[in-house]
Amino acid sequence: MSEIEVNSARWIGRDLHLELSGTGSRRAVLIRAIREAIRTGRLAPDTPLPPYRSLAVDLGIARNTVADAYAELVAEGWLTARQGSGTRVARRAEPLAAPRRRVRTGLPARPAGATHNLRQGQPDAASFPRTAWAASARRALNAAPNEAFGPGDPQGRPELRLALTDYLARVRGVRTHPDRIVICSGFAHALRLLFAGVLRGPAAVESYGLAFHRSILAAASIRTLPLGIDEHGADTDALAALPSARVAVLTPAHQFPTGGPLSPERRLAVLDWARARGGLVLEDDYDGEFRYDRRPVGAVQGMDPDRVVYVGSVSKSLSPAIRLGWMVLPEHLVDDVLAVKGVREAWAGVTDQLTLADFIEGGHYDRHIRRMRRRYRDRRDHLLAALAEHAPHVVATGIAAGLHAVLRLPGGSEPATVEAAARQGLTLDGLADFRHPDATGPAPDGLVVGYATPPDHSYPAAVEALCRSLRAAAQKQARPARPAVGSADPGPTRPKPAR
Known part of the structure; x- marks a missing residue:
């Protein structure tokens, strides 16, 4: 051969x-x-x-x-x-031996028959700033030194680390230096790097969050200890009852998924805990740029850079397809993280790093954020107006910032509402999907609605399908149960209609 x-x-x-x-x-x-x-x-x-x-x-x-x-x-x-x-x-020369199969996208599978997607976790893909990004790519490649196209530096390109230093200080109140920034591919990658021998012991986490992130810690043999959540964010007072924890993983700007910011008192409390315990706060700033009805909430990292690891990415602001994120580290952790990462960059492409640096320095990132902030605010307002008219029994929370809302439902109605949504061809998540398995205390029913996900032309239809689902679930819950077929005396056991 x-x-x-x-x-x-x-x-x-x-x-x-x-x-x-x-x-x-x-x-x-x-x-x-x-x-x-x-x-x-x-x-x-x-x-x-x-x-x-x-x-x-x-x-x-x-x-x-x-x-x-x-x-x-x-x-x-x-x-x-x-x-x-x-x-x-020839066009009719179809392959004979290659089986027809569905291409895997890496995204959660959409149920068969679903036509509307209100899952949280991604921005409107149609709004990616293609023209400005392409222009930044051309400028960045033309200006890049030859050595940029050699083996990648695991810490990340200096152009991007410098641009991030200025941007994060200006927009998020982060205090750092380019030498304390390590580029990664996103928050999940940061978790893998930090808990692969750098951070040890059980970690306190919020009682609601992504199961995917908890699974990363479990794979690293890290036990997660849930902290309760209320309207003021994570219950930081509960840290005192977790003597083995040395790390607290939090979403202070916009708790995921319930939506509230960590209160000023609790921000101070978690930093006091970290100093007294010799521990660290891992701050996930997943959508900190998107705020609507509240004053900007700065990063906790700015209050104590030596006790906070700040992690951000472009997955919500630009696109999850651009695998770029960053860790702002206390100085004593930089070498340890780089040792875990290895001698060459294996995750974040150099051309994307150079492009993002130009995109930030040229002001295009700020302009894109402002444009999308207006668009997402309009979508949120559309959702709230539709709920007020067609499903007034539902309360939306976590709506002052971010790319999703939590719809609080009457007790026991979440499964029926998710089922009703599926019948309407609508894909979304129930609040129970995000609850830590060891969490205690109340478990409210609700839906997590990602209003950023659909393109503009299909968003109104998706909201209409959501409202139909909410009405159908409410009517089903209010309807009296029918007696079993063949029951000899259903009268005494027939439940009364809900008032």
């Missing part, structure tokens, strides 16, 4: 990998190789093939051999040939 890489400059820069094997003439071997590439789906319908003259030169065989092979495959229906468009795989 021999493997031949075909790379013809006249084939519009395309590469074609063929495996030539078996016995017979060069023509027969070439025909079998092309057929096999089509059968297995490696050559999709309408894919152009190299001109036979170029292919003949690259393979070192006669032009007539390639021309004859192409002609036979055209006659058999595998290929098509037209003047001016060259030779292509």
